[in-house]
Amino acid sequence: MSRYKPVNSSIKTHQSTASLPKEEVNVVLLGKQSVGKSALVVKYLTKRFICEYDPFLEDTYWKPDVVDQQEVLVKIMDTYGKDHKRLPYYLKWADAVLITYSITQQDSFEMALAYLDAITSYSKSLTVSTNELVLMLLGNKLDLERVRVIPKCDGEAIAAKYSCAFCETTAADDYDYVQQLFHRTVREVRKERERVVASNSIDEEPPTTIPINSIATFPSPSSSSSSSSSIPFTISNDTERSVLSAISIPVPPPMPTSFIQKTTKLIKPDSQTSMNSLLSPTTKAGSPTTANTVPPTTISNTKRSSSKTSVFSKIFK
Numbered sequence: 001m002s003r004y005k006p007v008n009s010s011i012k013t014h015q016s017t018a019s020l021p022k023e024e025v026n027v028v029l030l031g032k033q034s035v036g037k038s039a040l041v042v043k044y045l046t047k048r049f050i051c052e053y054d055p056f057l058e059d060t061y062w063k064p065d066v067v068d069q070q071e072v073l074v075k076i077m078d079t080y081g082k083d084h085k086r087l088p089y090y091l092k093w094a095d096a097v098l099i100t101y102s103i104t105q106q107d108s109f110e111m112a113l114a115y116l117d118a119i120t121s122y123s124k125s126l127t128v129s130t131n132e133l134v135l136m137l138l139g140n141k142l143d144l145e146r147v148r149v150i151p152k153c154d155g156e157a158i159a160a161k162y163s164c165a166f167c168e169t170t171a172a173d174d175y176d177y178v179q180q181l182f183h184r185t186v187r188e189v190r191k192e193r194e195r196v197v198a199s200n201s202i203d204e205e206p207p208t209t210i211p212i213n214s215i216a217t218f219p220s221p222s223s224s225s226s227s228s229s230s231i232p233f234t235i236s237n238d239t240e241r242s243v244l245s246a247i248s249i250p251v252p253p254p255m256p257t258s259f260i261q262k263t264t265k266l267i268k269p270d271s272q273t274s275m276n277s278l279l280s281p282t283t284k285a286g287s288p289t290t291a292n293t294v295p296p297t298t299i300s301n302t303k304r305s306s307s308k309t310s311v312f313s314k315i316f317k
């Protein structure tokens, strides 16, 4: 039985849907068990810190918010730390993925690296267009600085290596830190959407006659680094494509009507690939501030067009 529940099934606001903001941002939290994914979500939704959650709960919540004077409906999928099989589904649904670890737990950091590797490999394997993802590496439990085992610079270095955003925060302290986290996420998604719109408008321009001797210039895709890591399940570039092409994406559960718009951006059936073999359950992968170490980068999961392809290949070459 699917543990997916439609949005607003758990924590509801008392607004009619008619009054909800039109702009929607879908955020998924991934990470090892007990890193505080649910605590962060509940803090954002209720401003409260709760010590006990059902660890087997996966649910999606929504909260109308205002970011930079603009209304937005933030939908958050709180995942269950052990269910790696659903990763492709999460990636399809999400506008932003917060890969969470605890600054006090080495293996949670390793798991975060595993997720980064897996998402990178997954993105490389796709060949048709889908949504763009904003990726953020997120170190939680910053209030436990005294027992920190993952230095902040390690998180920053990994984020730089994967060209994703980085942030440290805590669910156990001031609400502002968690609010800043989600607001920043919304901003990054907006930036990415603007970039995609700008890029699409270039792609869709009808051919024009270029006067002789004129020079046409086009924006070049931003460059970015990529990486491999020492995560056990990482597969080499040589074997990657053959492995990925041999496996298929599990069919996701039916989506609620509100996701229909989103699904139009999803992967087409011919791009079937699975993360199952990449994220095996046996794979193992620490002053409250948010820290931007590198400009947040998005992942183009697939090739929407030739220009997208080049951006994509620069991110995940």
Ligand SMILES: Nc1nc2c(ncn2[C@@H]2O[C@H](COP(=O)(O)OP(=O)(O)OP(=O)(O)O)[C@@H](O)[C@H]2O)c(=O)[nH]1
Binding pocket: 031, 032, 033, 034, 035, 036, 037, 038, 039, 040, 050, 051, 052, 053, 054, 055, 056, 057, 079, 080, 081, 082, 140, 141, 142, 143, 144, 169, 170, 171, 172, 173
């Ligand atoms: N000190 C401290 N404890 C936290 C923080 N965030 C979560 N916790 C605690 O860590 C434990 C696990 O938190 P959860 O939110 O259930 O972790 P999770 O990542 O959702 O775990 P799964 O649902 O099993 O994947 C709980 O006891 C929380 O109270 C934090 O920022 N600081």
